[in-house]
Amino acid sequence: MTIFQHSPDHLDHKIPVGISSCLLGDNVRYNGGHSHSDYCDKVLTQYFDYQKFCPEIAAGFGTPRPTLRLEGDPNAPRMTFSKNSEEDVSDVFMAASDKYLANLAHLDGYILMKKSPSCGMERIKVYQENGHPHKQRSSGLFTKALMQRYPLLPVEEDGRLNDPMLRENFLLRVFTHHDFRHSVDEKAKMKDLIAFHSRYKYMVMAHSQPTYRKLGQMLSGNDTRSFCALKEAYFEMLMTTFSKPAKRKNHCNVLMHLVGYLKHAVDVSVRKDILEVVEQYRRGEVNLATPVTLLHHYVKHYGSDYINQQSYFIPYPSPLGIRNTV
Numbered sequence: 001m002t003i004f005q006h007s008p009d010h011l012d013h014k015i016p017v018g019i020s021s022c023l024l025g026d027n028v029r030y031n032g033g034h035s036h037s038d039y040c041d042k043v044l045t046q047y048f049d050y051q052k053f054c055p056e057i058a059a060g061f062g063t064p065r066p067t068l069r070l071e072g073d074p075n076a077p078r079m080t081f082s083k084n085s086e087e088d089v090s091d092v093f094m095a096a097s098d099k100y101l102a103n104l105a106h107l108d109g110y111i112l113m114k115k116s117p118s119c120g121m122e123r124i125k126v127y128q129e130n131g132h133p134h135k136q137r138s139s140g141l142f143t144k145a146l147m148q149r150y151p152l153l154p155v156e157e158d159g160r161l162n163d164p165m166l167r168e169n170f171l172l173r174v175f176t177h178h179d180f181r182h183s184v185d186e187k188a189k190m191k192d193l194i195a196f197h198s199r200y201k202y203m204v205m206a207h208s209q210p211t212y213r214k215l216g217q218m219l220s221g222n223d224t225r226s227f228c229a230l231k232e233a234y235f236e237m238l239m240t241t242f243s244k245p246a247k248r249k250n251h252c253n254v255l256m257h258l259v260g261y262l263k264h265a266v267d268v269s270v271r272k273d274i275l276e277v278v279e280q281y282r283r284g285e286v287n288l289a290t291p292v293t294l295l296h297h298y299v300k301h302y303g304s305d306y307i308n309q310q311s312y313f314i315p316y317p318s319p320l321g322i323r324n325t326v
Contacts, residue, residue, distance in 0.1 A: 008175050008317045014049035015178045016106055020113040021054040023158050028054040032064040037158045040111055047317055048174075051107065055118045055142040058096040059089070070117045074126040074136040079117060085127075090141065093118070097142045101149050108181065109174035110146060114159040118142045121157045152239040153177070164325035169245040171316040176200070176242060179311070180235055190227055193234060194219055202312040204238070206246040206254045211237060245326075252282045254312060255291050258299065265302035274298070289323035 021028050025036040040050075057063065070077035071085055078090045104110075112119040120140040125133040139147070147155055154173035160166045183196045197219055205212045215237060217223075223230055255278045259271055277291045296313045316322055 007314045008047075009314055009319075011047070011317075014047060015108050015174060017044075017048040017050055017174065018104060018107050018110040019048075019050045019052050020111065020116075020119050020158075021052040021057070022113055023111060024050065024052055026052065026054065028057050028063055030056075030063070030065050030067050035113055035158070037111075037161075039161060040158060043320070044111075047320075048109075051104075053100055055093065055097045055100070058100060059093045060096070061089075068117045070124060070126045070138060070141070071128075072126065074134045074138050077126045077138055077141070079141055093141060094145065097145055101145055104146075104150060104153075107150075107153060108178040109154040109156075109170070111161070112140075112143055112155065112157050114157040116140050121155065121160075152236060154239075164322075165245045168322045168326050169242070171320065171322060172203075173239065173242050175316045176203075176311075177239065180238070184231060184235075188231070190219075190230075193227075193231055197234070198306070199309050199311050200238070202254050202258065202310050203315060204241065205257070206250045206312065207244070208241045209250075209253075211241040248282065248284075251288060252278055255281075255295060258295055258307065258310075258312075261303055261307050262298055266298055270298065287324055288326050289321075292323060 019040060020035075022033075022035040023037040023040050025034050025041065027034050029035060056065070056068065061068075066081040066083055068079055068089070069082045069085075071080050072078050078088050079093050080086075080088055112121055114120055115124070117124055118140045119142055121143055122139055123137045124140055126136070126138050127133050138144070143155070146153070154170055154177055156166065156170040161170065180196060184193050197215060201212065201216075204215060215234060218230065218234060218237075225233070256275065259274050259278070262271055262274075274291070274295055277286065277294055280286045281288060281291045292313065299307050299313070
C-alpha cells in the first residue's frame with residue numbers, strides 16, 4: 001500500500017452526498033424562496049457531489065404552497081397543511097419519499113434543512129388537537145424515514161454545521177463512510193478489513209478506548225462469524241462510535257501515544273516540546289490543529305509507514321481547516 005493512498009487530500013473524485021434542494025438555492029420552499037447555504041454550496045461543494053431532493057416538491061405540493069406541519073402522536077405524527085388539518089397528506093408525501101429513499105445506498109452523507117416538518121433532524125413541533133404543540137418533539141417525516149432506512153449514514157442539519165464540533169464530527173463520518181465503502185467493498189477479504197482497521201486505530205482510540213479494544217478483539221481471528229457478518233458488525237460499531245465528537249482528553253491520549261513512536265528517532269528535547277504543545281491543547285490554549293500539525297511534521301520524517309498512514313492525521317481534506325476550530 002502506498003502511504004497516504006487513502007488520504008482525503010488525494011481523492012481524485014467527489015463524494016456523493018444528499019442534500020435538501022433549498023440549501024443549494026433552489027426556490028422550492030413553501031413561500032417560493034430558498035435557504036441557500038454558503039458553506040454547503042461554496043465550501044463543501046469542492047469535495048461533495050450533491051444529490052439534491054425536496055420531498056415536498058416530489059410529493060406534488062407545488063410552490064408557493066400552504067405551510068405543512070406535523071400533528072398527532074409525536075412517535076408517529078401525520079402531516080397536514082397548517083390551515084387545513086383535516087387533510088392528512090402523509091401517504092402522498094411518503095409515497096414520493098419512499099420511491100426516492102429506495103436508491104440511496106451509494107451516498108456517504110446527507111445534509112438537511114433545519115426546522116422543517118419534512119427534513120428537520122430533531123426538535124420539530126408536533127401539534128395536539130387543541131393547537132398547542134406536544135412537549136415531545138420529532139424528526140421531519142422524510143428525515144425519520146431516511147435515518148430508519150440508512151441508520152449508519154452520516155446525517156446532519158445545515159444549521160448544526162455552524163457548530164465547530166458538530167461540523168468536524170459530520171465530516172469525519174462522511175469521509176470514513178466513503179473510505180470504508182471503497183476499501184472494504186463487496187469483493188473485499190479479511191486482509192482488506194484488517195488494513196482499514198490498521199489505518200483507523202488511533203481515530204477509534206480518540207473516540208472510545210472500549211471500542212478500540214472491542215474492534216481489535218473482533219479482528220483477532222477468534223471471532224467465529226462469517227466475514228460478511230463480521231464486516232457488518234465492525235462497520236456498525238465504528239460508525240456508531242464516531243457518531244459523537246471525540247473528547248479533548250481522548251485526543252491528548254492519542255497524541256501522547258503517537259509521540260511514543262518517535263522515542264528512538266528524535267531527541268528527547270523535541271519530544272518534550274511536542275508534549276508541551278499537547279498540554280497547551282489540553283488546557284484549551286491552542287486548537288487541535290497545532291499539536292497534530294507539529295507531530296505530523298516529525299512523523300512524516302521519522303515515523304514508520306504504519307504511523308504515516310494513520311487516518312488520524314488527515315481524516316478530511318486539510319484545506320477545510322476543520323481542526324483550526326476545535
